[in-house]
Structure formats: structure tokens, C-alpha cells
Amino acid sequence: xxxxxxxxxxxxxxxxxxxxxxxxxxxxxxxxxxxxxxxxxxxxxxxxxxxxxxxxxxxxxxxxxxxxxxxxxxxxxxxxxxxxxxxxxxxxxxxxxxxxxxxxxxxxxxxxxxxxxxxxxxxxxxxxxxxxxxxxxxxxxxxxxxxxxxxxxxxxxxxxxxxxxxxxxxxxxxxxxxxxxxxxxxxxxxxxxxx
Numbered sequence: 378x379x380x381x382x383x384x385x386x387x388x389x390x391x392x393x394x395x396x397x398x399x400x401x402x403x404x405x406x407x408x409x410x411x412x413x414x415x416x417x418x419x420x421x422x423x424x425x426x427x428x429x430x431x432x433x434x435x436x437x438x439x440x441x442x443x444x445x446x447x448x449x450x451x452x453x454x455x456x457x458x459x460x461x462x463x464x465x466x467x468x469x470x471x472x473x474x475x476x477x478x479x480x481x482x483x484x485x486x487x488x489x490x491x492x493x494x495x496x497x498x499x500x501x502x503x504x505x506x507x508x509x510x511x512x513x514x515x516x517x518x519x520x521x522x523x524x525x526x527x528x529x530x531x532x533x534x535x536x537x538x539x540x541x542x543x544x545x546x547x548x549x550x551x552x553x554x555x556x557x558x559x560x561x562x563x564x565x566x567x568x569x570x571x572x
Contacts, residue, residue, distance in 0.1 A: 385449075407441075411511065414452075449461025
């Protein structure tokens, strides 16, 4: 129990820290999660983080909050999940409350506009780094590369939404697996007949 509480508090502090200083949304936070929990602490593998990302993006809600909950639960149970979500959301609530109070003074401030422009410039390489690093893990086989290219083309050149795209992906994998099973059974049957 003591270990879970300690891990929960560690999760709260980590997610609170990245919630305060991370701009660019969920993907830039994922880069920091990968660096901290995959590379440094070895609490999970890149593959496990990718699975969490896939589930977190697939279920309703805010992607990074979903992933934080899944990750926190994976590492520290229900308490860990609660601490991770509390840590990631508290800074946003505090910052948005302050910004809302002073919005009329901040919206036309030249310094605020310049700071946001600089932040936007720094966010792009962080997101690209996470995409490249996790992409190497996700695209290990020819079929996964082909599926990724097809999904990118569908997103770019059609009006297919994310829900439909995920459904197409799931349906394609199910059909592929059924085809593979039937093919193996047919080969086994042919081999038995030949013997």
C-alpha cells in the first residue's frame, strides 16, 4: 500500500509538472512520458505506451487525460490513475482560471502574443520527435506501414472521420485474421491429404 501511495504521488508530481510546462497538447506530453517512463524509469515499453495511446485516442474524452488514466492505473492501480489525471488536469484548470480573470488585459498584449508565437515554434519539433520515436515502434511490419499509408491517404483526401477510420482499421484486421486462419487450415488440410 505504501508503495502504491508513493507511486501515486510520483505520478501526480510528474503529470502536474508536465501539465504546467507543456504546450502543444497530447502529442508533446507523450514525448515527455516516453522520455521519463520508457527511457529513464523503464516502467513500461514503447509498445505498451503505443497501446495506451491507441486506447486513449479511441475512447471518448480528452486524449491525454485518457492516456494519463490508463498509464496511472497500469503503474499504480486506481489510486495511480486518479493521481495521474489529477496531476495533468490541475495546472490547466489553474492556468485557465487565471487567464479568464485577466483575459481582457491579456488578449491585446504584444508580449503575450510574442510568447505564444515562440511556444508554437518550439512545440513542432517536440511533436515530431514523439511521432518519429513512436512511429518506429508502430511501423515494424509491411502490413502496418501499408495500413498507415492508407489511413493517411484516407484522412487527407476524403471526408472520412476518425471514428469511421478506426472502424475500418478494426474491420480490416478482423478480415485479415480470418483470412490467415482459413488459409492455414486449408494448407494443413492439403498437407494431410497429400500424406
